[in-house]
Amino acid sequence: MKTPIQIRLNGEDVAAFADGGANLLDVLRESIGDLSVKGGCWQGTCGTCTVLIDGAPRLSCVTLAESCAGKSIETVAGLRRGPDLHPLQNAFMERFAAQCGYCTPGMLMAAKALLDRNPNPTRENVVEAIAGNICRCTGYEPIIEAVLDAARGDSRRRA
């Protein structure tokens, strides 16, 4: 049994047929084709699949796709505006805040959710915001510095 659902993905209306019980992660990747979202544990523990649903960071692997009908979803694929990278993306590049890159999309979305609601976060705010996202390469420090840089507007690099 497949259910039609329509969502607003990175500002564009998209529609897909979701299998009964399908999670948002699979629908985004397999049905809609947004491969910027990565799956890490498929059980809601690692944060790799984090997307924003109506602005709030959510784990797409444990979110029922049907529950997202009519909602606005943001993924890292929609982070840059044309040729311009988001300040977080610039800061991650400058601060070496990604090594293998697999946790990066989820990490960026968790960070974006923070900056959207708190443009001047403290270090503790940043740590709290990414506490649900596991990174096995960097040791987190470069990521924390990158988010703080982005908030301060220290990253001006353009790709």
Added chain:
Amino acid sequence: MLELRKDIFADERDDNLKEVGQPTQRQDILGHVTGTSAFYDDHRFSNLLHLKILRSPHAHARIRSIDDAAAVRAPGVKRVIRAADVPVNLNTLLSLIQFGKDDEPSLATDVVRYRGEPILGIVATSERAAREALALVRVSYDPLPAVFDVEEALKPGAPSVNPTYPKNTFEYHGKYDHQKLRFGDVEAAFTQADVVLEDRYQMSPIEHAPTETNGSIAVPDTNGRFVVYTSTQGLFFSLDTAAKINAMPSNQLHFIGGTVGGGFGGKVDTLTEPLAILAARLTGAPVRYRLSRHEEMQFGSPRGAERIYVKDGVMKDGRIIARKVRAYFDSGAYTRLSSYAVVKCVAHIPGPYTIPNVYADVFCVFTNRTPATAMRGFGVTALDFALECQMDKLAVAIGMDPLEFRMLNAYRDGDMKAHRREAKNCALIECAQVAAEKANWPLRDEFRRMSSRTGGAKAHADAGAVRTVAPTPTAAAARTAAPQRVPYDRSSATAPAHTAQPPTPPRSPPPPPAPPPAGSTHGAPRFSSVFGTRRR
């Protein structure tokens, strides 16, 4: 700020460093921050099939029967893959370099030897269909006694884990059940030592937990080949292993990888590619074999557990005169890379210290646990943990500063290592001096002046000198005035970390190190633990 000490490393490197010390951006980072880096699972194919594996719920059991009739007929199922379908259903990873015997099946035949061992594969139109079909397979088991502890596994009457190695130990060079290191006479030295300290260290298995689990997609090409998108860390290693298991020439395989979502050693085992390729051959369709997180933990190898016993003899003047190590590596049910970890461990004993009497026995042991593999410095890491804990305890036991104690015993140029190689380009003393300076850790003058280039074994032989540092009253007073130094080892907190009383002078010179073997010149036979005796 990076500083290259040319006084120490003059011969080691080119002076013209363009990259070291300069910030450099990763060439792949733009893809990472925009979510466009293509990991293996970011390639899309129409009619992709999905392989899921039935795994053993038992640590050790005989398979009495497998009934997959219902699974074959289940919705979406394209093919059931049984052990008999695997062309070469026994392999060991290092067979590619002729090291070790084939001991691990891709799919278990008659016996399962750890929880999570693959038994049967189902290829279906979706992961969900494959999982639902797996639930229809009925396997009847006769549980067998299992062993989970390395020392228990070596006791008489212990269950035999791996029929290729029935004594539960890996076999080196066709006859040795462990790796040995012998240098000088440790037992004689223990009788002369002022302090003898023995302790037991243990490390649990450690899961690499890369955020991307192991996986691959095998795609039939139109020219008789298979294109394989994979998370592997060792592309050609995996290609050759997959070719062997599938009994196909390696030029029929085109592996595409390099963008790996974290590996750390956990993606060298070629866990998924051989069966993904087999499934693609048997169905003629692209097949993805992706480990779930649970499978990654239970079937994907961890860093192996190790148990290490260290016994040291030390003089009150700070010289370590004997070190004896007995270690057991938990390989799990099959070899994978633990045999090699043991070789690395023995090569690292006794640590970066000049000790005239060294003795080691290190075993690669089979148990009914998940097979172990590579992880950052495997074979050395746990040993270093044990040795450096031991160094702190020894320093406390003789009332010496732990850093000065290490410097006193550090390799110096010309020293003879326990492996009968001369130490060259040593720099541990200099590293310790720089570290002490940066950490404001006060060193006595003699230690600030100490050098790896002088006082090595050759210098001893020339001058007949013994390597000691005579404590001076001022130095001893300075040490008591120094800020509180906390040894890393908590159990030593009750012991006096420092004493105002200077260490007693050496009672007797250390036993002379064994002479180097006569045949160590160029062209002489050299012994490699992996390859055996060969000529350079």
